[in-house]
Amino acid sequence: MPIILDPIDRHILRVLQRDGRISNVDLAKEVGLSPSPCLRRVRLLEEAGIIDRYVAVLDPAKVGAGLTVFARVWFKTQDAEVTLRFAEAVRRFPEVMECYLTTGECDAVLRIVTADLHSYWRFQADHLTRIPSVLSVKTDVPMETLKRSFELPLR
Amino acid sequence: MPIILDPIDRHILRVLQRDGRISNVDLAKEVGLSPSPCLRRVRLLEEAGIIDRYVAVLDPAKVGAGLTVFARVWFKTQDAEVTLRFAEAVRRFPEVMECYLTTGECDAVLRIVTADLHSYWRFQADHLTRIPSVLSVKTDVPMETLKRSFELPLR
DNA sequence: AGTCCTGCGCAATGAGCTTGCGAAGCATCC
DNA sequence: GGATGCTTCGCAAGCTCATTGCGCAGGACT
Numbered sequence: 001m002p003i004i005l006d007p008i009d010r011h012i013l014r015v016l017q018r019d020g021r022i023s024n025v026d027l028a029k030e031v032g033l034s035p036s037p038c039l040r041r042v043r044l045l046e047e048a049g050i051i052d053r054y055v056a057v058l059d060p061a062k063v064g065a066g067l068t069v070f071a072r073v074w075f076k077t078q079d080a081e082v083t084l085r086f087a088e089a090v091r092r093f094p095e096v097m098e099c100y101l102t103t104g105e106c107d108a109v110l111r112i113v114t115a116d117l118h119s120y121w122r123f124q125a126d127h128l129t130r131i132p133s134v135l136s137v138k139t140d141v142p143m144e145t146l147k148r149s150f151e152l153p154l155r
Numbered sequence: 156m157p158i159i160l161d162p163i164d165r166h167i168l169r170v171l172q173r174d175g176r177i178s179n180v181d182l183a184k185e186v187g188l189s190p191s192p193c194l195r196r197v198r199l200l201e202e203a204g205i206i207d208r209y210v211a212v213l214d215p216a217k218v219g220a221g222l223t224v225f226a227r228v229w230f231k232t233q234d235a236e237v238t239l240r241f242a243e244a245v246r247r248f249p250e251v252m253e254c255y256l257t258t259g260e261c262d263a264v265l266r267i268v269t270a271d272l273h274s275y276w277r278f279q280a281d282h283l284t285r286i287p288s289v290l291s292v293k294t295d296v297p298m299e300t301l302k303r304s305f306e307l308p309l310r
Numbered sequence: 311a312g313t314c315c316t317g318c319g320c321a322a323t324g325a326g327c328t329t330g331c332g333a334a335g336c337a338t339c340c
Numbered sequence: 341g342g343a344t345g346c347t348t349c350g351c352a353a354g355c356t357c358a359t360t361g362c363g364c365a366g367g368a369c370t
Binding site: 005013016017018019020021048049050051052053054055056057058059062063068070100101102103104105106109138139140141142 | 160168171172173174175176203204205206207208209210211212213214217218223225255256257258259260261264293294295296297
């Protein structure tokens with residue numbers, strides 16, 4: 001059932017994670033195949049769902065999303081109802097890029113993207129803390145980041 | 156200096172964040188332009204660095220990266236030396252997808268991707284806690300996630 | 311050895327990218 | 341008020357690239 005990836009497949013995936021818009025002929029050249037079998041492999045990887053989709057990655061600073069904030073959230077209670085309502089609520093805010101419902105010290109970790117610190121505090125006060133499930137929020141503002149979001153390790 | 160994005164540009168960016176490999180003619184159709192000015196706008200957005208790059212998004216579960224873990228890290232001391240050494244050290248591990256050096260309760264937040272929980276604990280024991288800068292690590296294992304990593308909010 | 315099967319390369323067709331050019335809308339300045 | 345310059349559009353031609361069908365080579369199994 002799990003598709004077996006040979007070295008060429010992994011090579012293709014590595015290249016496409018770096019450049020999702022490389023032409024098929026260049027991709028074929030890079031992995032040492034002729035264009036047609038290379039394209040066939042890519043199609044198979046797509047149909048198997050191993051390649052989920054292709055996206056453009058924008059520069060956050062240049063589209064008014066220069067600040068990434070981690071918010072740790074504590075719920076009033078920890079039942080499924082409250083948790084689901086929270087997950088549903090954050091889905092409506094485009095600022096919330098990721099929501100992790102955790103089993104650790106806090107109940108949820110949010111990665112939130114806004115233009116700057118001021119708009120973040122406004123978002124937290126106006127929207128985040130007003131979600132009924134939320135008891136309290138603690139904020140981590142990153143200073144420097146390593147971003148490898150788009151390249152999964154292929155070993 | 157900051158490039159002004161008109162509604163058509165934002166429309167283009169939204170579409171490309173969903174589908175980075177859409178053909179230019181389809182993109183033009185969707186935003187209500189003819190192919191050539193549409194392609195010209197895309198090229199400008201690329202040259203301005205607003206579109207940073209295009210990538211293929213893989214399904215983590217299907218490439219042996221099924222588990223995402225948040226690790227909060229505390230340093231032994233908080234001077235620049237220790238911090239930089241830590242940032243340098245995590246860079247060598249492909250499992251570390253993101254590293255946020257924070258100013259909040261802990262000193263760093265890592266997003267770590269491994270195949271499963273067992274490989275995570277092995278990674279933490281063998282590599283993470285052996286970085287000289289590291290005093291202690293606390294782990295948040297997410298149960299359910301909202302993933303919007305690739306679509307920045309355009310308002 | 312013969313047969314099947316998988317995956318390769320080649321070639322032809324067609325779709326899409328790319329560029330140059332002329333026209334239309336709009337603001338500025340005599 | 342009309343002319344000029346600037347911007348951005350659409351059209352068309354040329355050319356690259358994607359896509360498909362087909363034949364061939366190498367390995368496995370009988």
